[in-house]
Amino acid sequence: MAIKLSFEVLEVLDTIERAGTFAEAAELLHRVPSSITYLVQKIESDMDVELFDRSGRRATLTQAGRAVVDEGRRLLRAARHLEVKAKGISDGWESELRLCFDEILPARFVWSYVNGFYDLKIPTQLRLSTEVLGGVWDALISRRVDLAVGTVGEPPLDPNIIARPIGTLNHVFVTALDHPLASIPEPLESETIARYRGVVMSDTSRELDPQAVAIHEGQPLIFVSTREAKLEALCEGIAVGMLPEPLAEGLIRKGKLVARRIVGVREYSNCYLAWRRDKAGNALNWWIDQLDQADLIGRLFAQIR
Numbered sequence: 001m002a003i004k005l006s007f008e009v010l011e012v013l014d015t016i017e018r019a020g021t022f023a024e025a026a027e028l029l030h031r032v033p034s035s036i037t038y039l040v041q042k043i044e045s046d047m048d049v050e051l052f053d054r055s056g057r058r059a060t061l062t063q064a065g066r067a068v069v070d071e072g073r074r075l076l077r078a079a080r081h082l083e084v085k086a087k088g089i090s091d092g093w094e095s096e097l098r099l100c101f102d103e104i105l106p107a108r109f110v111w112s113y114v115n116g117f118y119d120l121k122i123p124t125q126l127r128l129s130t131e132v133l134g135g136v137w138d139a140l141i142s143r144r145v146d147l148a149v150g151t152v153g154e155p156p157l158d159p160n161i162i163a164r165p166i167g168t169l170n171h172v173f174v175t176a177l178d179h180p181l182a183s184i185p186e187p188l189e190s191e192t193i194a195r196y197r198g199v200v201m202s203d204t205s206r207e208l209d210p211q212a213v214a215i216h217e218g219q220p221l222i223f224v225s226t227r228e229a230k231l232e233a234l235c236e237g238i239a240v241g242m243l244p245e246p247l248a249e250g251l252i253r254k255g256k257l258v259a260r261r262i263v264g265v266r267e268y269s270n271c272y273l274a275w276r277r278d279k280a281g282n283a284l285n286w287w288i289d290q291l292d293q294a295d296l297i298g299r300l301f302a303q304i305r
Contacts, residue, residue: 004046010072012039013051017061017069094146094281096125100139102150102271103130103201104169104227104244109300113290117283124283132225135204137274142207146279147287150297152269163274167297170245170268174257176237187261194219199230199239242267246301271297 016025016036026033044051051065061069101110114126131139137156140148155163173188175181181188181196194217202223222239224230231247233239235256242265243257251257273291275284293299 004043005068005072007076009039009043010068010076012036013065013069014073014076016040016052016059021058093122093124094283095123096127097147097281097283097287098127098129098145099147099149099287100129100131100136100145102136102152103132103225104247105150106300113287116290117286120286122283124281131204132201133203133205135206138205138207140274140276143276146275146284147291148272148274149291151272151274154270155272155274160277161274162277163272164292165270166273166291166293167271167295168268169271169297169301171242172245172248172259172267173240173262173265174234174243174248174252174259175240176235177255177258179237179240181240181260182258187263190217190262190264193240193262196220197222197239199224199233199241201225201227201230244301 012025012029015028016022019025019028022036022040023033026036029036040051049064049068050062051068052059053062101107110128114128117124117126129139129145133152136148136151137153139145140151140161141156141158150166151163152169155161173193179196181193184192197220199222202225204225222233224233227247230241231243231251234241234243235251243251248257248259252259273288273296275288
């Protein structure tokens with residue numbers, strides 16, 4: 001069955017409803033009133049549906065007419081968005097850009113960049129996600145994301161991956177103030193730490209071998225999926241573990257955690273901004289220009305101090 005409604009008809013019906021009369025709608029559309037009347041009468045005849053009640057001084061929408069206008073407006077918005085999207089893609093802007101951030105990064109830093117991106121008034125849709133440890137690399141290698149922010153550990157040996165250093169993240173070993181490890185003389189040996197439960201964030205890798213940070217041989221562990229859960233486990237004295245120094249500082253000042261010197265554990269991580277060499281577009285390039293900074297990690301964590 002042929003479709004009787006067209007975008008022209010939907011636009012006319014929308015304008016009539018907003019303007020209040022056929023004559024005012026015709027003026028807004030720069031058409032003669034008789035053409036508007038004819039178009040409405042024809043679509044009512046073709047659909048065998050009365051769209052306007054003409055019994056009063058002003059034509060008002062019937063229930064069927066209201067349904068057509070409301071749904072028609074949604075279709076008009078979608079059509080306009082499609083036109084803008086098609087033009088944007090033609091001009092080199094991706095239809096969608098997928099960004100992945102390491103879960104340990106302060107979440108609020110990204111929104112200023114998102115606002116700046118939306119200020120460009122371009123049609124690219126953003127899809128933001130978080131992964132943990134090697135899961136960020138994994139998401140990039142498996143093409144689930146286009147740009148990875150804050151990846152830790154050395155870049156994988158993949159010729160299609162471009163990685164730029166964006167800073168070093170120092171870690172400290174912390175415990176709750178009433179935890180037994182808080183009163184043992186420093187530095188703490190790995191064998192001593194291994195007697196007490198540790199808390200670590202679960203690596204979210206699907207294809208790469210999972211990473212682990214500062215796990216001591218034989219140590220009982222509790223695995224969590226978010227930064228907040230790890231902080232709570234540490235502050236409650238349920239477990240001990242490593243934290244990025246900027247995250248730990250505030251909790252130490254508030255008396256919720258205490259830092260302890262340890263031996264045998266690397267106390268820093270190199271962080272990277274990474275993307276695929278075979279993925280290119282204006283949106284990706286804009287984000288790279290914003291985030292490709294050697295001191296990015298330090299500046300991001302400075303916001304929470």
